[in-house]
């Protein structure tokens with residue numbers, strides 16, 4: 001009798017943990033970054049949910065020595081809202097690592113957002129790389 005109850009409890013616990021894993025949003029998301037305006041700055045942005053917020057690591061080839069302002073904007077690369085929604089650390093030599101508090105992969109996937117890299121702080125109007133968060 002006791003043995004049967006223990007086995008039943010075990011089965012219920014396994015079932016519960018499988019259900020929880022299935023319902024959870026993805027913990028990481030890779031965004032493909034595409035070069036714009038002949039910059040050659042292709043690469044990825046890897047998004048990871050952390051207890052402190054959304055960690056965004058951007059890695060592009062052909063990066064510049066000057067800081068390249070990088071943000072999450074509302075919209076898509078084809079039709080982007082010019083005002084930055086969330087600031088990321090500027091790219092230097094193609095690399096940037098930022099944790100943005102208060103947002104998650106799931107919250108961004110509810111709308112349309114894109115990661116956008118600008119040529120330099122003195123030439124914000126020229127976009128050098130962009131990736132849609134989807």
Ligand SMILES: [Cu+2]
Pocket residue numbers: 069070071072073084116117118
């Ligand atoms: Cu921007």
